[in-house]
Amino acid sequence: xxxxxxxxxxxxxxxxxxxxxxxxxxxxxxxxxxxxxxxxxxxxxxxxxxxxxxxxxxxxxxxxxxxxxxxxxxxxxxxxxxxxxxxxxxxxxxxxxxxxxxxxxxxxxxxxxxxxxxxxxxxxxxxxxxxxxxxxxxxxxxxxxxxxxxxxxxxxxxxxxxxxxxxxxxxxxxxxxxxxxxxxxxxxxxxxxxxxxxxxxxxxxxxxxxxxxxxxxxxxxxxxxxxxxxxxxxxxxxxxxxxxxxxxxxxxxxxxxxxxxxxxxxxxxxxxxxxxxxxxxxxxxxxxxxxxxxxxxxxxxxxxxxxxxxxxxxxxxx
Numbered sequence: 001x002x003x004x005x006x007x008x009x010x011x012x013x014x015x016x017x018x019x020x021x022x023x024x025x026x027x028x029x030x031x032x033x034x035x036x037x038x039x040x041x042x043x044x045x046x047x048x049x050x051x052x053x054x055x056x057x058x059x060x061x062x063x064x065x066x067x068x069x070x071x072x073x074x075x076x077x078x079x080x081x082x083x084x085x086x087x088x089x090x091x092x093x094x095x096x097x098x099x100x101x102x103x104x105x106x107x108x109x110x111x112x113x114x115x116x117x118x119x120x121x122x123x124x125x126x127x128x129x130x131x132x133x134x135x136x137x138x139x140x141x142x143x144x145x146x147x148x149x150x151x152x153x154x155x156x157x158x159x160x161x162x163x164x165x166x167x168x169x170x171x172x173x174x175x176x177x178x179x180x181x182x183x184x185x186x187x188x189x190x191x192x193x194x195x196x197x198x199x200x201x202x203x204x205x206x207x208x209x210x211x212x213x214x215x216x217x218x219x220x221x222x223x224x225x226x227x228x229x230x231x232x233x234x235x236x237x238x239x240x241x242x243x244x245x246x247x248x249x250x251x252x253x254x255x256x257x258x259x260x261x262x263x264x265x266x267x268x269x270x271x272x273x274x275x276x277x278x279x280x281x282x283x284x285x286x287x288x289x290x291x292x293x294x295x296x297x298x299x300x301x302x303x304x305x306x307x308x309x310x311x312x313x314x315x316x317x318x
Contacts, residue, residue, distance in 0.1 A: 004160045006152065009124045009169035017167055018131035021046070025164035026053055028141035028155045029128050031120040033093050033174045033194045034277065035149040036065065036138030037163065038128070047107040047137050053162040056144040061110040062137045063095050063118050063178070063219055067129035072117050075103050075135060081204065082183045088203055091121040093174050093194030097182040097218050108137045116218055118178055124169045139219060140177065141166070147226055147280045147313070150175050154281060175274035176305045180218045182210070190218040192304040194273070226277070228284035232292045232314040240291035242283040246272060247295070269302040276306055280313065 007013035009030070017027045024046040027038050037054065039046035041064045051058055066072045069086055076098035078086065085096060100115035109115050117135075120126060129136050140148040141155045141163075149155045152168035179193035181200065186208035189197060201207060233240060243260045247267035261279045263272035283292045294310055297303050 002164075004156060004163050005165040006156075007165050007167045009167050013167060014124065014127050014131055017128055017165060020164045021128075021132050021136065024049070026050060026162075027128075027164055028149075028152070028159065028166035029125055029136075029138070030122055030152075030167060030169040030172055031065075031125045031138075032122045032172060033120075033177050034172050035141040035152065035155050035166070036063075036125070036136075037141035037155075037159070038065070038136040038138040040132065041065075041104040041108050041135040041137035044105045044107060047105045050137060050139065051107070053159060054139065054142070054144045056139065058107070059110050061112060061116060061219060062108045062139050063116045064104050064108055064135040065125065065129055065138050066117060066119050066135050067126050069119065071129075071135060072119060074101070076100055076115050076117055079183065081187060084203065085181065085183070085187075085200070086119070089195060089200070090119040091126065092119075093121070093178040094118065094200075095178045095180040095191075095193075095218070097180060097184075097190060104135060104137070114182070116180065122169075122172075124167060128167070145227055147228055147284070148177065148277045148309075150274075150277050154277070171274070171278070173274060175276055175278075176302070176309060177219075179305070181207070182218065184208075192308050194302070194305065196301045197304060198301060226280070226309045226313045227315075228280050228287075228292065228313065230284050230287040230289050230292045232294060232310070234294050234310055234314050235296045236293035238293070240287075240293035242287040242290070242292050244279055244283055244292065244294045246297050263297075263306075269298065269300075269306070272297065273302045273306055276309060 095118040142158045150172040174194040179195040180191040182188040189207040245262040
């Protein structure tokens with residue numbers, strides 16, 4: 001693989017990225033949630049390249065990204081509930097797990113009878129998928145298990161030389177991955193994310209919680225994920241070498257040389273979500289293996305997604 005190219009989010013850059021995808025190469029691109037590592041979802045060899053570049057286990061399914069509801073309906077079967085969710089929340093940070101009709105690579109679905117679909121809101125992502133004219137399989141553009149990327153520089157730090165290109169369109173606005181719903185017998189919350197659960201439940205009522213399974217039936221379900229190198233303590237009241245705060249905290253007790261990063265001094269969960277992965281990376285750089293502590297985060301709205309990611313980041317490594 002040659003050096004990874006950086007492309008602009010303009011018409012020539014998107015056209016070049018679509019050409020690379022059509023050739024079976026890998027291109028990272030921005031969405032409103034995080035940067036995704038894209039491959040033509042209908043090309044087995046291209047999709048296999050995602051698993052190789054990330055070091056991702058093959059049993060972990062991918063999300064197929066589409067540029068319209070019509071494209072999604074060519075890939076999966078939508079019942080009335082799924083259509084209502086799509087019409088209310090797409091384009092946006094919501095992934096629906098639905099029965100597949102088999103038009104994407106079985107590597108995308110991990111040979112499951114379902115496929116995870118998302119119609120992203122980011123204009124660059126939508127333009128790229130439309131230019132390719134086919135769904136784009138895309139997990140987060142980082143080595144498997146590591147902190148997700150919200151900037152092109154994060155992508156290059158983990159995958160430079162392993163992928164053909166990245167489209168640099170600045171920082172991702174939402175900052176945590178999409179919320180995933182399984183539209184099964186019950187509508188099931190498979191992963192909290194960038195769309196608040198409260199907004200979904202206002203439309204469809206209470207969501208079911210997933211049953212324990214041996215293997216994941218959607219992305220983002222592995223216990224250890226989003227992990228920096230340094231150890232993390234959550235809900236900390238005593239700061240470590242690097243402390244990630246939330247709200248108007250003061251730390252007069254911190255020894256000299258210790259660092260506080262604040263996800264949102266004004267206690268705004270939207271701002272905190274947007275900063276989360278960037279601050280985890282920065283904390284890891286500053287800590288150099290010393291402990292990272294994280295202040296309590298309210299478990300409501302986007303706080304559910306933030307706490308989910310932090311719990312997986314702090315989980316014991318496999």
